[in-house]
Amino acid sequence: TEKLVFEELKLRVRELENELIKCKQKIDKMSAEVVDSNPYSRLMALKRMGIVEDYEKIRTFTVAVVGVGGVGSVTAEMLTRCGIGKLILFDYDKVELANMNRLFFQPHQAGLSKVEAAEHTLRTINPDVQFETHNYNITTMDNFAHFMDRISHGALQDGKAVDLVLSCVDNFEARMAINTACNELSQIWMESGVSENAVSGHIQLIIPGETACFACAPPLVVAANIDEKTLKREGVCAASLPTTMGVVAGILVQNVLKYLLKFGTVSHYLGYNAMQDFFPTMAMKANPTCDDRHCRKQQDVYKKKEAERPKKVVEQAVEEEVVHEENDWGIELVSEQTDQELQAASGPVPDLPEGITVAYTIPDKTGTSEGETVEETEQSLEELMAQMRTM
Amino acid sequence: TEKLVFEELKLRVRELENELIKCKQKIDKMSAEVVDSNPYSRLMALKRMGIVEDYEKIRTFTVAVVGVGGVGSVTAEMLTRCGIGKLILFDYDKVELANMNRLFFQPHQAGLSKVEAAEHTLRTINPDVQFETHNYNITTMDNFAHFMDRISHGALQDGKAVDLVLSCVDNFEARMAINTACNELSQIWMESGVSENAVSGHIQLIIPGETACFACAPPLVVAANIDEKTLKREGVCAASLPTTMGVVAGILVQNVLKYLLKFGTVSHYLGYNAMQDFFPTMAMKANPTCDDRHCRKQQDVYKKKEAERPKKVVEQAVEEEVVHEENDWGIELVSEQTDQELQAASGPVPDLPEGITVAYTIPDKTGTSEGETVEETEQSLEELMAQMRTM
Numbered sequence: 001t002e003k004l005v006f007e008e009l010k011l012r013v014r015e016l017e018n019e020l021i022k023c024k025q026k027i028d029k030m031s032a033e034v035v036d037s038n039p040y041s042r043l044m045a046l047k048r049m050g051i052v053e054d055y056e057k058i059r060t061f062t063v064a065v066v067g068v069g070g071v072g073s074v075t076a077e078m079l080t081r082c083g084i085g086k087l088i089l090f091d092y093d094k095v096e097l098a099n100m101n102r103l104f105f106q107p108h109q110a111g112l113s114k115v116e117a118a119e120h121t122l123r124t125i126n127p128d129v130q131f132e133t134h135n136y137n138i139t140t141m142d143n144f145a146h147f148m149d150r151i152s153h154g155a156l157q158d159g160k161a162v163d164l165v166l167s168c169v170d171n172f173e174a175r176m177a178i179n180t181a182c183n184e185l186s187q188i189w190m191e192s193g194v195s196e197n198a199v200s201g202h203i204q205l206i207i208p209g210e211t212a213c214f215a216c217a218p219p220l221v222v223a224a225n226i227d228e229k230t231l232k233r234e235g236v237c238a239a240s241l242p243t244t245m246g247v248v249a250g251i252l253v254q255n256v257l258k259y260l261l262k263f264g265t266v267s268h269y270l271g272y273n274a275m276q277d278f279f280p281t282m283a284m285k286a287n288p289t290c291d292d293r294h295c296r297k298q299q300d301v302y303k304k305k306e307a308e309r310p311k312k313v314v315e316q317a318v319e320e321e322v323v324h325e326e327n328d329w330g331i332e333l334v335s336e337q338t339d340q341e342l343q344a345a346s347g348p349v350p351d352l353p354e355g356i357t358v359a360y361t362i363p364d365k366t367g368t369s370e371g372e373t374v375e376e377t378e379q380s381l382e383e384l385m386a387q388m389r390t391m
Numbered sequence: 392t393e394k395l396v397f398e399e400l401k402l403r404v405r406e407l408e409n410e411l412i413k414c415k416q417k418i419d420k421m422s423a424e425v426v427d428s429n430p431y432s433r434l435m436a437l438k439r440m441g442i443v444e445d446y447e448k449i450r451t452f453t454v455a456v457v458g459v460g461g462v463g464s465v466t467a468e469m470l471t472r473c474g475i476g477k478l479i480l481f482d483y484d485k486v487e488l489a490n491m492n493r494l495f496f497q498p499h500q501a502g503l504s505k506v507e508a509a510e511h512t513l514r515t516i517n518p519d520v521q522f523e524t525h526n527y528n529i530t531t532m533d534n535f536a537h538f539m540d541r542i543s544h545g546a547l548q549d550g551k552a553v554d555l556v557l558s559c560v561d562n563f564e565a566r567m568a569i570n571t572a573c574n575e576l577s578q579i580w581m582e583s584g585v586s587e588n589a590v591s592g593h594i595q596l597i598i599p600g601e602t603a604c605f606a607c608a609p610p611l612v613v614a615a616n617i618d619e620k621t622l623k624r625e626g627v628c629a630a631s632l633p634t635t636m637g638v639v640a641g642i643l644v645q646n647v648l649k650y651l652l653k654f655g656t657v658s659h660y661l662g663y664n665a666m667q668d669f670f671p672t673m674a675m676k677a678n679p680t681c682d683d684r685h686c687r688k689q690q691d692v693y694k695k696k697e698a699e700r701p702k703k704v705v706e707q708a709v710e711e712e713v714v715h716e717e718n719d720w721g722i723e724l725v726s727e728q729t730d731q732e733l734q735a736a737s738g739p740v741p742d743l744p745e746g747i748t749v750a751y752t753i754p755d756k757t758g759t760s761e762g763e764t765v766e767e768t769e770q771s772l773e774e775l776m777a778q779m780r781t782m
Contacts, residue, residue, distance in 0.1 A: 097429065
């Protein structure tokens, strides 16, 4: 009976909390006043410190977070605490006790949908943020159309596209769906990922037509230096750690803040190898022979735009040295590491900075077994796809 | 009245939650079973993946966390979710709305002591963890004695010392107090810090007698490449970001897990420059002329122990190249970067890897104005100490 009373009370408190949130006055203007009761004082201090020129601008931005798991939930919490204007959350999963080894969700939320549980917690944390949640799988036909519609029309300013899409999903199909949508809509997005063995991760900025999209090149991952054979066995669940996921969410949202609020250097690719505390960076241009026709179309648009820019500016833009004009995938790498560091790089894949490797191989379009595979592999495309499904 | 009903219900729910936690059966044994209801399945998977040999051992460890703010609270949550045996939390502060721009605390906890609020949340998250909290300032005489007693006798195994002390404090005095205690007790600890402008941070492993203690060398910080004059003005509150603090907590607890569970490479120093996404690493030996007599004593103990080790092992141990035998502070640096990288390093301080600088200068013991200052400065020791107080 105690348990029953508890459940009833929990429900009533939840109702009252929701009512309270509704009647709570949203603040009109972020204050920089240094008082204990001001939730924005430490953020507005970024202006006084000379880091951010216009912090209040954060309230005008809308960010879509796809996947509200170990990385996505912490990503949403960080953005909420930073006072983002609006968050649109997508996930079709339920909270389970098996998720308790990562930050954010609590045992009493087990059974709730992740978006519902997340929205409740986030509203309690910051009632100034607007939320929109979608409890569905974006990869099915109908949902994908709806997803496209929401990212192109879901911004605070009615009818506009969101400012950024963040991929915090854990599988290949969902990443490809986001990639397809963003290429078609010319929507800038950031991708994130954590390896199955829980000790490496990465973030990547994708500007359609300009930087490599998810279909331009095999997705890059940080090598974990462990025996691949111990990974990806049938029926084996992936490992995860709150530390690795917290770091990946942290570097992801930091990149979001730098991009939206225009400070520091926005990273194109930042990897995290927890075993060695190694954080490789790099940049990768779009692949002219990319399979995604919308990517190729965006590349044409980008080239035209670049050609139309005043000559002097173009000259500055091409100053970055393209280290490898041509390779097996038609990818151009603009390395942020020195030539010496690149020469010292080892591993099965040439032309990638040390410590970075590919998560899977691009299937050979000609039908022969030679050509574009990255590592010697006897696995079929189906097997590789099955592997990616668990990523 | 709605507000009153709400407050009453909140209190009752809290009481019931606490009762439920008490009657909840602690699990006897961490299970690796892959079911949604198992909170440890994703952690135990680290064994199957070949990352950690004996994950269950985590339940035998006790960690003290000093400072339960932006970094300390997330640190405690990560360790709780990983299933650590026991946490001892120290903080004398109260939760304020001004803390809401960082992870962990929620608005309804404003006014509660940080340790009380943290314990409540953490117990709800994982009832298997034991907690001990101390709501006091460790730097006062009486409290310091009690602090020393708890870290030397607070472990799960009655009367033993804790396995690790984590410094997550935001000021110089508290760091010095932890340093003094750990040197005297020969207690291994890790230090963490975030800069006042919120865009850089670091973690450091301190093994008394072996690696540089907090008094051996000026505390090292990652240069943020911003005008120092905009910082540290009177009455100006420090900036903070949930991203930077989340990353620092993440790399700190990752280092704790690697140290306790013996996997990967434990970092001696890892910096984080958020503006450039730059993560410098290095190692620093203890300073034979350190001001702390207990540090010097521990150095003698360490040297004796090293001398007594079988010759072959000693040879391996000294293989690490000492890159700078002697410098202004008597610090020996064992760089994890190449000579070329070191030569390319710039900035006011020689002999430090690129991007790392000192947080303050060591006062000149001889009374002359020359000698051991790092940068040209006209500031008095008092001014420097006042600056450190706000760190």
